Amino acid sequence: SYVLTQPPSLSVAPGKTARITCGGNSIGTKSVHWYQQKPGQAPVMVIYYDSDRPSGIPERFSGSNSGNTATLTISRVEAGDEADYYCQVWDSSSDHSYAVFGGGTQLTVL
């Protein structure tokens, strides 16, 4: 089965840039989507198709995907960005196709 690996935690000072990675075998050949989840709330899509932003998501959020690593970049980090972030792909490489999520990265704003 396909595995996505994220760092469990990341700490960033306000105003700095956070880069959250998502590793997977040849992930650059797949479309990667990212979600933000705050405690006790449902996830919110922040990036789809590697780098597209849904309406209402600030331009501070951007994404890239190449080789074996996809990256979510949050510029000028704010206190309100503190949350768990999950990457997700659709894996159809085996007999069974399904959505795969990374383990999540807890972003702490110092």
Add this chain to the structure above:
Amino acid sequence: QVQLVQSGAEVKKPGASVKVSCKASGYTFTTYTMHWVRQAPGQRLEWMGWINAGNGNTKYSQKFQGRLTITRDTSASTAYMELSSLRSEDTAVYYCARDKMYSSSVVNAFDIWGQGTVVTVSS
């Protein structure tokens, strides 16, 4: 506005079944695919399956084959997730989530989420 509203929390005994509803509003229900995703305490999100709300076709994760049934009622703009033979490991928050859809094609990404339904399995 577009929203998904789920039914309330459930407490079930091992071996029982649970059925969770997800009522859609603010968009044409039958033109989107609806997914179900769950999250056990402290665990990552886990995809369960989807239903094409237009034609009723379904696809389930292999993990839940035989225990999971996803249905919909187009007249009520509501999708349902039923999980049977419950065990303690099924204790989780269950979410419905709308597919992003692009040019009428399924994207298999989730742009609108319900608020979640807590299902507790305990004897």
